[in-house]
Structure formats: structure tokens, C-alpha cells
Amino acid sequence: MIIQQYKIVFGGTMGSGKSSAIKALSEIDVLSTEALNTDLQSHEKMLTTVGIDYGEITLDDGVKVGLYGTPGQERFEFIWAVICKGAIGTIVMIDHATENPLIDLEQYVQAFQPFGNYIVIAITHIDRKPERTLSIYRDWLKAKALNYPLFFIDARQQDDVLLLVETLIANIEVHYGLVN
Amino acid sequence: MSLHQAVNIAIFGLSLRTLNELKEHIQTAIPSHIQVNWSNIAEPHLDILMINHIFFDSPNIKSLIRNNHINVLQIANNADKNSSIEDDILYLPLNHLQSLHQWLNERLAKNATIEKVSSPQATNTTIHRKQIREVLQEILNPKNGKIQLFDHNGLVAIADPRNEWVWQNPMLQTLHTDPSLNYTYATQNDQLWITETSQQDLKQWLWNLLWASKDFNELCPPSASSFYLEIWPQPINKIERQDILRMAACFAKGAEISVVASQLKLPEQRVKQFVAASLGANYGKIIKDHQANYHPQNNQNMTEQHFMKKLFGRLRNRLGF
Numbered sequence: 001m002i003i004q005q006y007k008i009v010f011g012g013t014m015g016s017g018k019s020s021a022i023k024a025l026s027e028i029d030v031l032s033t034e035a036l037n038t039d040l041q042s043h044e045k046m047l048t049t050v051g052i053d054y055g056e057i058t059l060d061d062g063v064k065v066g067l068y069g070t071p072g073q074e075r076f077e078f079i080w081a082v083i084c085k086g087a088i089g090t091i092v093m094i095d096h097a098t099e100n101p102l103i104d105l106e107q108y109v110q111a112f113q114p115f116g117n118y119i120v121i122a123i124t125h126i127d128r129k130p131e132r133t134l135s136i137y138r139d140w141l142k143a144k145a146l147n148y149p150l151f152f153i154d155a156r157q158q159d160d161v162l163l164l165v166e167t168l169i170a171n172i173e174v175h176y177g178l179v180n
Numbered sequence: 181m182s183l184h185q186a187v188n189i190a191i192f193g194l195s196l197r198t199l200n201e202l203k204e205h206i207q208t209a210i211p212s213h214i215q216v217n218w219s220n221i222a223e224p225h226l227d228i229l230m231i232n233h234i235f236f237d238s239p240n241i242k243s244l245i246r247n248n249h250i251n252v253l254q255i256a257n258n259a260d261k262n263s264s265i266e267d268d269i270l271y272l273p274l275n276h277l278q279s280l281h282q283w284l285n286e287r288l289a290k291n292a293t294i295e296k297v298s299s300p301q302a303t304n305t306t307i308h309r310k311q312i313r314e315v316l317q318e319i320l321n322p323k324n325g326k327i328q329l330f331d332h333n334g335l336v337a338i339a340d341p342r343n344e345w346v347w348q349n350p351m352l353q354t355l356h357t358d359p360s361l362n363y364t365y366a367t368q369n370d371q372l373w374i375t376e377t378s379q380q381d382l383k384q385w386l387w388n389l390l391w392a393s394k395d396f397n398e399l400c401p402p403s404a405s406s407f408y409l410e411i412w413p414q415p416i417n418k419i420e421r422q423d424i425l426r427m428a429a430c431f432a433k434g435a436e437i438s439v440v441a442s443q444l445k446l447p448e449q450r451v452k453q454f455v456a457a458s459l460g461a462n463y464g465k466i467i468k469d470h471q472a473n474y475h476p477q478n479n480q481n482m483t484e485q486h487f488m489k490k491l492f493g494r495l496r497n498r499l500g501f
Contacts, residue, residue, distance in 0.1 A: 006491070025499070057495075057498055057499070058498075059491075059494040059495060059497075059498050060494055060497065060498065061494060063491070063494070065495065127378075130379060133343045133344050133345075134344060134381045135344045135383075138383070138411055141411075142410065147409065147410050147411065147412070147432050148412075149412040149428070149432075150411070150412060151412075151414045152381055152384070152414065159418070162499055162500070162501060163414070163415075163421070165499060166421065166422070166425060166496075166499070166501050167412075167425050167429075169492050169495060169496065170422065170425035170426045170428070170429045171425075171429045171432075172488075172492065173426065173429075173492055174426050174429035174430050174443070174444075174474075174476065175429070175476065175477060176476065176477050176485070176488060177443070177476035177477060177485070178485065178488055178489045178492060179426060179443060179444055179445070
């Protein structure tokens with residue numbers, strides 16, 4: 001596995017769009033380790049990430065920024081620490097259409113908080129469950145006294161994914177006084 | 181001192197199409213020195229109510245009319261009597277406007293309740309800030325079912341505050357409104373067109389509407405010095421996205437407006453515009469200066485800071501933002 005010095009981590013539930021988001025940004029073919037999903041109770045997706053998705057962006061001085069999609073299932077939790085160490089930030093992706101997205105959100109936010117506070121939350125597939133209001137996520141954050149950026153996106157749309165990355169960057173720039 | 185007249189008109193229970201047509205016709209009939217305020221029936225100083233005759237006999241409407249001395253024009257369909265007004269009932273379809281113009285002019289001429297506003301600018305601003313805040317509160321009030329949002333240009337959107345959804349008028353070419361923004365109850369006809377329009381998150385839509393409209397800055401009180409952002413806006417304007425996200429990042433920690441302006445090298449007015457849109461969408465609150473926690477870290481050495489600046493600059497450049 002390639003571990004770049006600079007990296008952005010995409011974590012979240014199975015089928016939340018991590019692989020699509022990395023594909024939208026990566027300049028190389030995304031390396032995915034997919035296998036037949038045997039956990040059909042959680043999600044109906046036939047193929048799911050069992051290892052790590054990897055994509056990359058090369059800056060004009062040759063520096064590479066790795067894009068890592070962490071495994072969807074909790075049993076791969078041990079990999080998260082390896083990936084997240086030194087990451088620019090984490091994008092937590094939650095599938096709005098799953099049975100209980102708030103449990104997923106809680107689990108993933110808790111899992112990634114120890115690795116840094118630069119977290120952006122992306123809610124995907126909002127069109128698949130239009131009867132469920134989006135305020136549940138805002139209410140959840142408020143109840144936890146958190147104010148992480150929370151966006152509703154389509155992971156296949158490059159501009160939506162760029163918004164997530166730009167938010168991470170803006171947060172760091174502002175924090176370290178790197179503006180202008 | 182400025183002197184102008186205003187008339188508060190509410191239209192209730194009509195289809196969206198009829199409503200918009202009627203509004204256009206009314207605008208043509210009213211002299212230009214009189215400002216038309218499109219109101220809802222809850223407006224305490226309503227001058228004219230135009231109402232679908234089906235609803236005229238409902239107890240609430242009767243009580244409203246009896247207690248407020250409102251000029252009422254009922255609207256009914258009758259092709260044989262089209263465009264005429266008999267006993268304060270206007271018959272549709274409207275093929276000519278003569279009767280409507282006459283009715284409006286008679287009411288405006290004798291209406292002693294038409295508000296004559298004569299006040300210093302500061303008072304106007306305070307009153308107006310209060311009015312627009314009340315409208316915004318209703319747009320976000322979870323007790324409300326579907327409501328129409330309109331301004332002097334016509335329909336802006338249908339909002340569902342209870343479920344925090346909004347359907348933007350597909351005819352609206354750019355997301356923009358002005359302080360004439362108001363609301364009334366949605367009709368059955370609205371239900372039809374919104375099924376063919378994609379629904380959006382109400383709060384994010386409202387924030388973007390207020391931001392794009394620029395003239396809601398008075399929502400940020402002059403006394404506001406520091407602000408805490410509880411909910412991040414999801415900007416739709418790509419050109420302004422960088423500034424919006426950086427301001428959001430500062431205010432998410434609680435920050436002084438002047439510090440944000442200075443740190444981001446932005447005019448203070450632009451920062452106040454962000455605070456105004458955020459207050460209007462209920463995205464945060466004014467805090468005391470000592471509660472502001474945003475203090476940019478400048479304690480890295482120059483080499484480290486220069487390196488990080490270059491890295492993020494190149495990343496921005498590479499990703500095109």
C-alpha cells in the first residue's frame with residue numbers, strides 16, 4: 001500500500017460514495033479492492049470496498065497528495081489509524097438512504113475525531129429518501145455541540161467533491177493564518 | 181424626511197397562475213407613488229384583501245374582516261360576467277381591467293387607513309429589519325405547512341418549513357430577492373408544479389438567497405461585533421465560495437467581525453453581509469467579544485508557514501479553486 005505524506009481521507013458507510021468521490025478527483029485510475037458483498041443486510045450494493053480505495057493528485061512541484069477511501073465495514077477499523085495519521089483532514093460520507101444514518105454518522109465521527117478536528121460531513125443519496133428530513137443531521141450536531149461543516153452532495157459530481165476538499169483547506173488556512 | 185404612501189394587499193386562496201396575473205394587473209392600476217406591500221392575511225394593517233369567494237364565509241375570514249375594516253374583493257369564476265365587479269365580487273377570467281382599476285382607485289382614494297410613512301431613515305431601518313425578521317422566522321417556523329414565498333417580482337418558491345424543504349420557482353432565472361420578500365399560504369395548484377421540481381434543503385437555500393440578494397445587510401445589527409456560526413452554509417456561488425468558506429471557518433470558532441475582515445483582507449461590509457445572511461437563516465448567533473475563540477496561530481516559524489502556504493496554494497491551483 002502506498003502511504004503518501006500528504007493525504008485526504010474519505011471514510012464512511014458502505015455505498016456512501018467514497019469510491020465515486022475519489023474517482024471524481026484522482027488523476028490516476030483509482031485502485032480499488034472490491035469484492036462480492038456478503039453483508040447484504042447492511043447494503044444491497046453487490047461490490048463493496050474491502051480494502052482501501054486509492055487515488056492521487058500531483059501538484060505542480062511533483063508532490064503527490066493521496067486520496068484514501070477507508071473500508072466501509074467496522075471490522076476494518078484497524079486500518080483507519082494507519083491511513084489517518086498525518087492526514088490533511090477527513091471527509092465523512094453518510095448514505096442518507098440507509099436505515100439509520102444517524103448511527104452511522106455517530107460511529108464515523110467518533111472514529112475519526114481522535115485523528116484531528118478537520119472533519120467535513122457529506123450526506124449523499126438524499127434523493128433516494130426524500131421523505132426523511134435533512135434537519136436530523138443538523139439537530140444531531142447541535143445536540144452533540146459540534147459545528148462541523150455538513151453538506152448535501154452527489155458524490156459523482158466533481159464540483160460537489162471539490163467543495164468538500166476546499167472546505168478542509170479553508171479551515172486549515174484560516175486556523176494557521178495562511179490566508180494571503 | 182421622506183414621505184410616501186404604502187398599501188398592504190393580501191391575496192388568498194387563488195391558484196399560483198391567477199395570483200401572479202392578478203398581482204401584475206394590480207401593479208399597473210396603482211399610482212407609482214404608492215408602494216404595494218404584498219402581505220399575508222395575518223398582516224395587522226391590511227388594507228385590501230382579495231380572496232377566493234369559496235373562503236369568504238369561513239369564520240376566521242369573517243372575524244378578520246369585521247375587526248380590521250379591510251376592503252375585501254372576492255374572486256369568483258363566471259365566464260358570462262368576465263372582468264366585471266358586482267357587489268365587491270370580481271369575476272374571472274379577466275379580459276379587461278377597467279372594473280378592477282376603478283375598484284382599486286376608489287378604495288385607494290377613500291381609504292384613510294393607507295399608511296402615510298414619515299420617519300427618519302434610522303426608524304425605517306429598524307422597523308424594516310423587524311418586518312423582514314418576522315418573515316424569515318415564519319419561513320423557518322416548523323409549525324407552518326407549505327407556504328408561498330414571493331416578492332414584488334412574483335413567486336420565488338414554495339417552502340415546507342415543517343419538513344425543511346423548498347421548491348424554487350423554475351421560472352426564476354437567478355436566485356435573488358429583495359426586502360419585499362413575503363409569504364402566504366400555498367394553494368392546491370402549487371402541489372402540482374412542485375411534484376415536477378426538485379426539492380432542496382430549505383435552510384441552505386435560504387442562506388444562499390439572502391447572501392445572493394445583497395440588500396439584507398441590515399439583518400446584521402450595527403452593534404454586532406462578534407458572531408458564532410453554528411451551521412455552515414453550503415455556497416452555490418463558485419466565484420465567492422473561497423471567501424464564504426474562509427469566513428465560515430473563522431466564525432465557526434466564534435470570531436470578531438473586524439478580526440475576520442482584517443485576517444481575510446475583506447471589506448468589513450462583506451463580512452457583515454455573511455453575518456446578516458447567517459442570522460437571517462438562523463445559522464448562528466451574536467456573541468460577546470470575549471467569547472470569540474478565533475485567534476489565528478502565527479506561532480510556526482516562517483519557513484514552516486511559507487511551506488504550508490505554498491502547499492495549499494498549489495493544491496488550490498491544481499484543483500481549480
